[in-house]
Amino acid sequence: MPHRLTDHSLRSDGSSEYRITSVQYAEYVGYSEANGVLPPYPIVVLRPGDQGPIFTVTAEDGDETYSLKVNGNTVQDLDDRVTSFEDGFNRQWIILYRGDERAYTVQERAGNSLAWTVPGPDLNHMQVLLEPLRECTPLVPAQLFNFELVNP
Numbered sequence: 299m300p301h302r303l304t305d306h307s308l309r310s311d312g313s314s315e316y317r318i319t320s321v322q323y324a325e326y327v328g329y330s331e332a333n334g335v336l337p338p339y340p341i342v343v344l345r346p347g348d349q350g351p352i353f354t355v356t357a358e359d360g361d362e363t364y365s366l367k368v369n370g371n372t373v374q375d376l377d378d379r380v381t382s383f384e385d386g387f388n389r390q391w392i393i394l395y396r397g398d399e400r401a402y403t404v405q406e407r408a409g410n411s412l413a414w415t416v417p418g419p420d421l422n423h424m425q426v427l428l429e430p431l432r433e434c435t436p437l438v439p440a441q442l443f444n445f446e447l448v449n450p
Contacts, residue, residue, distance in 0.1 A: 313356040320416045321442035326350025338381035343424040380426040401442035416440050
């Protein structure tokens, strides 16, 4: 398994395409336009059997620093929730491979240690949240994700 996401870059711009799954639920992560939701679209854990959308992951300046887009919209944070919308701002994320868990964490580059976190199964709305990274061993599955390269 590669350590840097763009080790297998398929494009000249340094980007690659992936489907993302939550380790906690073993389901794809995607965006929700259900019930006529308007932007910003929440990034959610999809229902079992739903095909995950393709995320474009582009290397940025800095080690393990990337921007993400899904369906043409930039993946961003909004009130400690992960969303996608286009406002011209390029949010940067630190995506680190965690060898012991064989998965990745996704953290804000903004200087805090907020990481993508899937909610507990008791919530009806499975939007990915931003919560402090729990630096324990092993890392909690709620903060781990797999990136599946599309068209390797």
